[in-house]
Amino acid sequence: xxxxxxxxxxxxxxxxxxxxxxxxxxxxxxxxxxxxxxxxxxxxxxxxxxxxxxxxxxxxxxxxxxxxxxxxxxxxxxxxxxxxxxxx
Numbered sequence: 157x158x159x160x161x162x163x164x165x166x167x168x169x170x171x172x173x174x175x176x177x178x179x180x181x182x183x184x185x186x187x188x189x190x191x192x193x194x195x196x197x198x199x200x201x202x203x204x205x206x207x208x209x210x211x212x213x214x215x216x217x218x219x220x221x222x223x224x225x226x227x228x229x230x231x232x233x234x235x236x237x238x239x240x241x242x243x244x
Contacts, residue, residue, distance in 0.1 A: 164189070
């Protein structure tokens with residue numbers, strides 16, 4: 157990969173922390189920065205792709221109408237209590 161120069165500005169404490177961390181990881185601050193940006197990009201991409209709703213889910217959206225005031229947590233609590241024999 158071709159490299160270009162980038163100058164960053166940060167408080168001296170942050171620069172010191174970056175230097176220490178680079179030494180601990182046996183790498184350079186430039187490599188740490190590149191890895192940070194790659195990780196953030198992948199995380200953002202992963203989050204964005206998780207938000208997409210598949211065609212099957214879209215096709216069944218709105219099929220079931222729940223009663224007004226339906227409490228999903230209460231319902232699931234009842235289901236698990238019955239399944240595992242727990243008293244409420």
